[in-house]
Amino acid sequence: MAANTESLPWLNQTWSKLTRQLERTPHALLFAGQPGLGKNRLAIEFAHLLLCMNPAGDAPCGNCKSCQLFAATNHPDMKVVTPLEEGKAIGIDQIRELNRYLTLTPHTSARKVVLISPAEEMTTAAANSLLKQLEEPPLGSVLILISHHPHRLPATIRSRCSRIDFRAPEMAEAAQWLAAQGATTGATAALAAAGNAPLAALALVEQGFVEQRDKFLTDLLSLTRDGNPISCAERWQKSGSETALAWFQGFLLDVLKASLNAASTQGEPGDWSNPDALKAIATIAQQVPAQQTAELLEVVNEGRRLLTTQVDERLLIEDILIRWNRVAA
Ligand SMILES: [Zn+2]
CATH class of the missing domain: 1.20.272.10 (Zinc Finger, Delta Prime; domain 3)
Structure with missing residues (x-):
C-alpha cells in the first residue's frame, strides 16, 4: 500500500480490492462508511495512484511529473469538491464548475480524478446536475463520491456508482492501533463512542x-x-x-x-x-x-x-x- 495509508491496517483489504485491476477502475465509485475510518485518506491515495504515469503495482512511482505535482498538492488533474463552509451544502454552482472542468483535456495525467466529500451534502439540484457525469464522465475521468451516510444520497446517484463499503476493525485491533499512536487513556471509551472507528476515536481522545x-x-x-x-x-x-x-x-x-x-x-x-x-x-x-x-x-x-x-x-x-x-x- 502507498505511504500515507499503510499506517491504517484495517484498510488493507479495501486497498487490495480497489487496486487489483487498476485499468478497470469504474468511472464512478462510492466510498461508503461511518466517519473516522480513513475514507478520504484512501481516496486521496487512490487518486495519486490513478494519476501516476508509471505506477509499480499498487504504488505510485513517486518520480513522474504527475507524482511531483501531487507531492506539491497542486495537481491540475485532481479536484476535490467539498462544502465551501463547514456544515454547509455542496451547491449546484460547484457541480456546474466541476462539469466544465471535466470537459477539459487532462493536463499531465491520462485522466482526471475528482473527489466529492461528503457527497450526501450535495443539494438536490447539485446531485441532479452530477447525474449525467456519473453515467459517463468525459475523457475517462474517475469520480469518487465519499459518504458517511450513503442512504441520504438520491437512489439515482447510488445506482450509478460502484460501491466500496468501509468497515470498522474489531475493538482489539482498533485499540492496538490507538495505543501505537500513544492514545491509551480512555481509548476504550473513545472507541465505543466512535463505533470502533479508529481515526474518530483518536480525534476524540485528542479533543x-x-x-x-x-x-x-x-x-x-x-x-x-x-x-x-x-x-x-x-x-x-x-x-x-x-x-x-x-x-x-x-x-x-x-x-x-x-x-x-x-x-x-x-x-x-x-x-x-x-x-x-x-x-x-x-x-x-x-x-x-x-x-x-x-x-x-x-x-x-x-x-x-x-x-x-x-x-x-x-x-x-x-x-x-x-x-x-x-x-x-
Ligand atoms: Zn508517478
Whole structure:
C-alpha cells in the first residue's frame, strides 16, 4: 500500500480490492462508511495512484511529473469538491464548475480524478446536475463520491456508482492501533463512542473525550438524584449529540452486562466500554432492573438512527434523559 495509508491496517483489504485491476477502475465509485475510518485518506491515495504515469503495482512511482505535482498538492488533474463552509451544502454552482472542468483535456495525467466529500451534502439540484457525469464522465475521468451516510444520497446517484463499503476493525485491533499512536487513556471509551472507528476515536481522545465522558457520567449520576434533564440535554447537544448518544449507548450496555452478571463487574477491561467507571456502573445496575435498561438501550439505539435524519436533536436528547431520570431516580 502507498505511504500515507499503510499506517491504517484495517484498510488493507479495501486497498487490495480497489487496486487489483487498476485499468478497470469504474468511472464512478462510492466510498461508503461511518466517519473516522480513513475514507478520504484512501481516496486521496487512490487518486495519486490513478494519476501516476508509471505506477509499480499498487504504488505510485513517486518520480513522474504527475507524482511531483501531487507531492506539491497542486495537481491540475485532481479536484476535490467539498462544502465551501463547514456544515454547509455542496451547491449546484460547484457541480456546474466541476462539469466544465471535466470537459477539459487532462493536463499531465491520462485522466482526471475528482473527489466529492461528503457527497450526501450535495443539494438536490447539485446531485441532479452530477447525474449525467456519473453515467459517463468525459475523457475517462474517475469520480469518487465519499459518504458517511450513503442512504441520504438520491437512489439515482447510488445506482450509478460502484460501491466500496468501509468497515470498522474489531475493538482489539482498533485499540492496538490507538495505543501505537500513544492514545491509551480512555481509548476504550473513545472507541465505543466512535463505533470502533479508529481515526474518530483518536480525534476524540485528542479533543479531551475522557474529560467529556466524565462530564456525561456526572450528568447521568446527577439525574439519579435532583439533576435537571433539560439543562443536561443542552450540555449534551453542545458537546455533540452523536458523541453523547454513542457514549450513552456503550454505558447502558455496560450497565446491562453488570446487571446480567448479578452486578459482578469482573471480566477483561476489553469487555467494557467504560472499564474505569465500573463502580458507578455496578451501583446503577443494582438500582435499575435489567429489563428497563434494555428498553432504554433500544430507545438510545433508535435515537442514534434518528440523528441521521432531520430530527430536533435537543428534543430527542431531552426525551432520552427524561426517560433515564424516570428509570434511574
Ligand atoms: Zn508517478
